[in-house]
Amino acid sequence: MTAIYLLFILMLAIFVGFELIRKVPATLHTPLMSGANAISGITVLGAISIAGKGYEEWATWLGAAAVLLATINVVGGYMVTDRMLAMFKKR
Amino acid sequence: MTDYSIIINFVYVLSATLFIFGLKLLSHPSTARKGNLLSALAMFVAVIVTLLDQQIISFELILVCFVIGSILGVIAARKVAMTSMPELVSLFNGIGGLASLAVAYATLVGGENLSVFIILVSFVALLIGAITFSGSIVAWAKLSERMIGRPIAFKGQIFANIALLLGILLSAVLICAQPEIATWHYLAIGLALLMGVMLVLPIGGADMPVVISLLNSYSGLAACAAGFALENNLLIVAGALVGASGIILTNIMCKAMNRSLMNVMTSGFQAVQSSDMKIEGEIKPLSADDAYYVLEAAQSVLVIPGYGMAVAQAQHTMKELQELLESNGAEVSYAIHPVAGRMPGHMNVLLAEADVSYEQLFEMDEVNPRIEGYDVAIVIGANDVVNPAARELKGSPIYGMPVINADLAKNVFVLKRGMATGFAGVDNPLFFKPNCRMIFGDAKETLGNLVRQFAD
Numbered sequence: 001m002t003a004i005y006l007l008f009i010l011m012l013a014i015f016v017g018f019e020l021i022r023k024v025p026a027t028l029h030t031p032l033m034s035g036a037n038a039i040s041g042i043t044v045l046g047a048i049s050i051a052g053k054g055y056e057e058w059a060t061w062l063g064a065a066a067v068l069l070a071t072i073n074v075v076g077g078y079m080v081t082d083r084m085l086a087m088f089k090k091r
Numbered sequence: 092m093t094d095y096s097i098i099i100n101f102v103y104v105l106s107a108t109l110f111i112f113g114l115k116l117l118s119h120p121s122t123a124r125k126g127n128l129l130s131a132l133a134m135f136v137a138v139i140v141t142l143l144d145q146q147i148i149s150f151e152l153i154l155v156c157f158v159i160g161s162i163l164g165v166i167a168a169r170k171v172a173m174t175s176m177p178e179l180v181s182l183f184n185g186i187g188g189l190a191s192l193a194v195a196y197a198t199l200v201g202g203e204n205l206s207v208f209i210i211l212v213s214f215v216a217l218l219i220g221a222i223t224f225s226g227s228i229v230a231w232a233k234l235s236e237r238m239i240g241r242p243i244a245f246k247g248q249i250f251a252n253i254a255l256l257l258g259i260l261l262s263a264v265l266i267c268a269q270p271e272i273a274t275w276h277y278l279a280i281g282l283a284l285l286m287g288v289m290l291v292l293p294i295g296g297a298d299m300p301v302v303i304s305l306l307n308s309y310s311g312l313a314a315c316a317a318g319f320a321l322e323n324n325l326l327i328v329a330g331a332l333v334g335a336s337g338i339i340l341t342n343i344m345c346k347a348m349n350r351s352l353m354n355v356m357t358s359g360f361q362a363v364q365s366s367d368m369k370i371e372g373e374i375k376p377l378s379a380d381d382a383y384y385v386l387e388a389a390q391s392v393l394v395i396p397g398y399g400m401a402v403a404q405a406q407h408t409m410k411e412l413q414e415l416l417e418s419n420g421a422e423v424s425y426a427i428h429p430v431a432g433r434m435p436g437h438m439n440v441l442l443a444e445a446d447v448s449y450e451q452l453f454e455m456d457e458v459n460p461r462i463e464g465y466d467v468a469i470v471i472g473a474n475d476v477v478n479p480a481a482r483e484l485k486g487s488p489i490y491g492m493p494v495i496n497a498d499l500a501k502n503v504f505v506l507k508r509g510m511a512t513g514f515a516g517v518d519n520p521l522f523f524k525p526n527c528r529m530i531f532g533d534a535k536e537t538l539g540n541l542v543r544q545f546a547d
Contacts, residue, residue: 003208006319006327013328016111017335023118026429026454029340029436030176032117033307035127036336037183039110040310042134042329045141046194046321050201051156052147059201064152066193071160072167073187074138078131079168080179084440085124091448 031084038077044070102140103325109133120449173444174401177433181231184306188223191313216316218283223309225287240296299433301344308337347429349492372523379540389466391422399472403534406445415545426458428476468500478519503527506534
């Protein structure tokens with residue numbers, strides 16, 4: 001049953017995503033991509049729970065590596081997006 | 092269920108809402124920065140509340156990883172030049188993929204008594220993560236010219252790909268049957284990494300906007316699949332948003348080239364088409380001095396930038412010229428083709444960096460209906476996106492692609508290094524039109540020359 005419930009969420013999220021992104025103007029497509037990059041760093045949540053749970057050693061290290069990688073994505077992604085968006089100015 | 096897990100899940104709902112609002116604000120340049128901050132806030136809150144999880148017993152390792160990751164992220168974000176955004180975005184795509192790969196792998200290794208469903212979705216996350224990682228690394232190498240940019244294809248590549256797909260399917264079956272055997276994990280990861288490489292190798296430089304968008308989408312889908320493996324709603328929602336974004340961008344890029352995704356992914360295998368069509372007319376070069384007299388008299392000027400502008404770093408000089416033209420009474424606009432540059436929106440960011448107002452940037456469909464009204468169209472380092480063959484030469488490989496009709500402006504100046512063809516390898520009849528003049532040389536120097544003439 002959990003699988004069905006998760007699929008439900010997925011289906012709704014995809015529709016929301018399509019509706020939202022369709023409205024992003026072409027001029028913002030690069031910041032959209034780098035921002036989306038940062039959002040995909042959401043994996044960090046999964047990585048945290050794996051790294052901290054006291055699994056066997058190998059899994060813990062994998063989790064820690066994932067925390068590190070996803071953090072690069074999140075921090076780097078949001079900062080570079082902000083840097084770009086700050087440049088978009090009206091005359 | 093402890094009290095904490097209810098709090099955690101409640102905050103996840105909040106954070107999903109913030110992500111959605113953040114993306115909504117991206118619909119206009121004036122609110123986009125706020126949107127990005129909202130999205131960052133959503134991520135921050137989600138991370139903090141995840142640390143409340145009572146099952147987490149050791150925080151030291153996590154904190155160390157946070158610190159190192161943040162430092163690396165800050166350095167990357169600060170140091171990168173705007174011209175290298177495509178490289179950075181592909182690198183970030185790859186890192187995201189690798190993170191999802193590690194999470195999925197750890198789930199397979201660390202979990203006990205996993206259900207077939209969890210094993211299967213972990214496998215999918217592992218697969219997409221690995222493909223995203225190796226594919227992005229190849230894309231990054233091609234973009235940063237550490238690797239040759241043209242398509243790489245070899246005999247039997249299609250059969251190799253089919254064999255690879257079958258191998259991946261086999262590894263899925265083996266992992267489901269014997270999830271605890273490490274060899275199957277290695278096999279699956281190795282094959283998936285190879286798949287990513289094989290996917291990007293046959294794709295050429297000009298098609299990079301499509302590949303980056305596609306890999307962007309994959310990095311989201313990998314997070315989404317990891318969400319299924321960990322039964323984490325927020326991972327699924329955020330991953331789906333990213334996946335949708337990448338798919339929409341991929342679609343826009345393909346449409347702008349009048350090709351299907353399948354055609355882009357496999358075109359490297361096909362022989363380059365050559366047409367025997369002779370183009371009538373001759374090429375007329377023009378010096379920057381003569382160009383100045385035309386520009387001085389112009390009332391309206393349209394600038395059409397391409398990847399060449401990024402390579403020459405000519406956007407700042409162009410902005411100087413724009414100001415001089417405007418103080419001379421001319422109206423200056425920019426026309427941007429969806430696939431100009433190496434990633435979606437690349438030109439817009441470069442011009443924004445040079446302080447050009449976003450209200451002066453127009454999309455192809457806005458400009459084309461009124462292009463006859465412009466006195467001068469200046470094409471800077473663009474080729475295929477202004478090629479009239481797409482409109483009038485049936486049989487041309489790019490026939491049918493929507494282009495900016497620069498040739499319909501009263502005068503066209505093409506700033507170009509030499510007579511090389513564009514990435515599509517097609518001759519450009521624009522250069523032979525009676526109203527077109529070529530100004531050969533480095534775009535930045537040419538524009539600098541014009542600026543000096545105006546200043547005198």
